[in-house]
Amino acid sequence: MPRKGMRSLCFSPRTPSFSVSRHFMSPSRTSLSSTPRRRFTESMIEQTIDAAATIIMKWDAETSAYARVTSLFYESKREAMQFIRSVNELQKTMHLLVSEQDSRSEKLIQAQNLMQIAMKRLQKEFYQILSMNRAHLDPESVSAQSSRTSTRSSTSDFEDDGSRDDEIRTAGNSISEVEEVSSMAMSDLKLIADCMIASGYAKECMHIYKIIRKSIIDEGIYKLGIEKISSSQVNKMEWDVLDLKIKNWLEAVKISTRTLFTGERILCDQVFASSDSIKESCFTEISKEGATLLFGFPELVAKTKKSPPEKMFRVLDMYTAISGDWQEIQTIFSFESTSAVRLQALNSLVRLSESVLSLLMDFESTIQKDSSKALIPGGGLHPLTIYSVNYLTLLADYSNILTDIISDWPPPAKSSLPASFFYSPDSEESPAPAISVRIAWLILVLLCKLDGKAKRYKDVSLSYLFLANNLQHVISRVRTSNLQYLLGEEWITKHEAKVRQFAANYERLAWGHVFASLPENPTVSMTPGEAKECFRKFNSSFEDAYRKQSSCIVPDSKLRDDIKVSIGRKLVTVYREFYNTHKSTVGDERSARLFVRFSPENVGNYLSELFFATVSSGSSSMSSSTSSHHRRHKRSPLRM
Template sequence: MPRKGMRSLCFSPRTPSLSISRQSTSQSSASTNRRRFADSMIEQTIDAASSIIMKWDAETSAYAKVTSLFYESKREALQFIRSVNDLQKTMHLLVSDQESNSEKLVQAQILMQIAMKRLQKEFYQILSMNRAHLDPESVSTRSSLTSARSSTSDLDDDGSPDDEIRNAGNSITEIEEVSSMAMSDLKLIADCMIASGYAKECIHVYKIIRKSIIDEGIYKLGIEKMSSSQINKMDWDVLDLKIKNWLEAEKISMRTLFIGERILCDQVFATSDSIKESCFTDISKEAATLLFGFPELVAKTKKSPPEKIFRLLDMYSSISEDWQEIETIFSFESTSPVRVQALNSLVRLSESVRSLLMDFESAIQKDSSKTMIPGGGLNPLTISSMNYLTLLADYSNILADIISDWPPPVKSSLPASFLYAPESDDSSAPAISVRIAWLILLLLSKLDGKAKHYKEVSLSYLFLANNLQHVISRVRTSNLQYILGEEWIAKHEAKVKQFAANYERLAWGEVLASLPENQTAPITPGKAKDCFRKFNARFEEAYWKQSSCVIPDSKLRDEIKVSIGRKLVALYRDFYNTHKSTVGDERTARLFVRFSPEDIGNYLSDLFFGTASSGSSSTSSSVSSHNRRQMRSPLRV
């Protein structure tokens, strides 16, 4: 065969067997090249990682043992993290490659263990050394600090902010930067350790340090574990102080302690919801449950001083106001016991408040004191009851929530004459309005019974006027006015006017009756003398009887004085001016006409301060003394 034919046969691309052989050789060569390249990259990655990891191996380097990587060089710390991440990827390649070099895998694993030990130490150091900047208060107030810094920097250029503002701005910046840097470093380490399969070691360090901070914070706030028996054995004064302390501790805990820890957990472990939940729960659940368990213990105590209800309402208010924050901060399923405990405390507190309200109602109904208040003044029951109710009115929103589903009061225990209050029959009125109106109605009913113990009917009406006026005054000057409304106030003010009018009619009616119906009609001298004599006697008698009366409310006192004076002084002046000369000459007139109209007015001005010898706020001391001397003289005749 010619050489050319042989050549074309051997090298012709159309020869199938030779073509396949050549292609196979090419693929094998490419695979070998890729393999060599991959091995080279793996080796380079391991070598690079080994260089920086071994530098910071505390077991082999005295320098690494006493120095912090993240504090010494942030740039090198970032390089360390990148090398560990690259090493982790390389280990995945070695594990997945069936032809992998087992020696390289072992080497990578050893390096990874050394790196994780170093990162665990760094994590611990950052958490420990930054306690002041990673405390819950600092973390929770970062946003407010930023706002404060912005407001400081926004000051007008022409202005001259004082040094304190400048220093505060600088301090805020420093605190925020340190806190932010520490949190960033922690997140960097946590992400790396979790991705490398060392989440357990990272979480262990975090929980130990952060739980100690939360527990220490709760302890410093005065929250300690107590039993029901311990609470019951405490004097009320001691328990009251603990309640006040709890109220402050609850606010601080919710504003700083728990919200700060939740923020820190969320940021450090942002890549893992399960780790985030596990850390926050283990760190905070015990302390939060202890915090929200205290109100329930207090609500169960048997001690019931009058002020207890206000402390219970304070605690109820504190929890209910923070309820949204409680649900947000403790939103994890594993922290549900905290929400349950807070809810249980609310339930117990509301039950105890209802019970104390019933005790208050019962105390009014059972009051059996028959002691008559001198001068028809204020009964202690009126004062104490209204003090109690005005303080309750400050908690109207909370009370409305507590008694919203409480059955309406049973009215059968009251006399029929007291079942007139429209608010107690109004099914559309808020429960709080109905309940407060009912309690005042019970009080007024009890006062009505006490008024009957006075022998002088006029004094019983003055007693009712005084006490109802005090009730209205306390309503007017407290939140009760918004609970009861203007219609309630107007109706009871009209009742005071009725009581006052009845008092005037009974106490001063005979004095007015001693004057003739027509004061200016002509009468005989004898008749005039007789009228003056009767007026003198009845006015003196009425004055001395009423001189012991007291009207504490200045407005009511003035109204009654003006009302009596307008009638009595006006009628007597007409009679006096018309008939003074009728009785005879000046010497004779002195025997029968003992009071001028001005004298009557001055005497009236001295009334209702509780004693005939007391001074008057509406007259001078000289006039009052003169009047008293003039009054005593004829009475001794």
């Protein structure tokens, strides 16, 4: 508001605040203590009124051009203290005159006129200090030096200008210039507020304070990007736009809670320390609208019908932001008149928690309803596995928040999960955290879905490799994320055993006929014809197995090495003994070249090339180029 408009609003001589009956005739509005009245002599009353008149009239903007363009508190702190002291003495004198003399007495009328002039001056000073120190009274500066301000703002003894200057110089050694100016402005505002409240002009003081400070809070909220928005507007937004607004809100709520509203609450408490009701009224009117707007946004997001995967984590971020600052919110908005702010923040938490539960059910439903029928080449990782485990890994990072949210949510049927998921290993009486049970259940739902997809492979060995690969991926992500703390080592150990079982089944079905082509005792005596037939069977079965399995993939390096080592131990070792024993049995060198197509080293080298392929977009495919090792053996007897 322009200064001229503010002055006309606050300083009109026709305002009903300037009446004796309003401020001095009602005993309930007096600030006199209950100590026995002291009867002033006529000369003492006159002396008090004359002393007050001297300094009050000097600063009467209606009669003095100097007073119109000069600030009392900026011009001379000593004189400002004298002005405040004179007004307080005048106030006491007026109460005595009202209680002991006719209300129409000449001295009382003179004192009343002086008080009206003094209050106009203090209103002007109050307005000027608030207006000219907007930068120094910003919430960040106030909250940064509130503890210092509280110790420096006690000026009820009205120390002289010299002692205040000494205090400023001493404090200046430890605080910044901005904090120093802020602290001094708060001190001056408190002096004026105390004086006006004691003189019965609290309403005028509050009016100026609310107008200026509310504009600062509203401007701060606006600059933080918080705007009034309806539920229908949120529903119409594209997710990218809404996501940007959520990110902005997360930053805004942090600044608002820890700086904007904290600083304003501190300033209100400091300036109006003499009246609990006034500080509550001012802070409520200044902050309630902006704070309700701020804490109402998460509720709108929680209610929106859009449910992309990212929504879960944005909702959890907002829940974390409010719950993490809940103690501060309760402290800042502790007044009864600001209960609506606390209620709005609480409502947002409830709506956000409901949204989390709904999104978890949607996630489970997404797994169960996945209808993709395409077989993953080479038995690699299914996109559903990658998506689901990524989702669960991120969820695990919010385990503390999720524990609070789903603590009362009914767990899955116990028949669906082993007892170990419902009770901790240490005690059968101690239930496992609800989040652990829920995560275990979701992984079980995923594994059941993958089991159904594995059955679509015509090659049964490939179905087992598919299960081994996907379960191994789940375990690997569990081990390298917070999921390991939720599921525990027992869960990991049990599922690692399942991976080994799947791998063994793959090995038996894919390579069993190669193992069977060699004699149980590789060193048993054979005729040349038997040896040739045995080599022929091995050549054929190995070439066939290699051709089929060369398109397989095992993305996990450890699982890949484990499978190859297991196959190599059973195949290469036996074949080497057979090769060394019977190579010469088949006949001369020409016959050996004809029937003995693989050396043990060849077999080992070909096995080492298995299970490599590129992984793209969650599926597996063979690389268009062979490995460098294969290029080194491009003259292999396997014509592939």
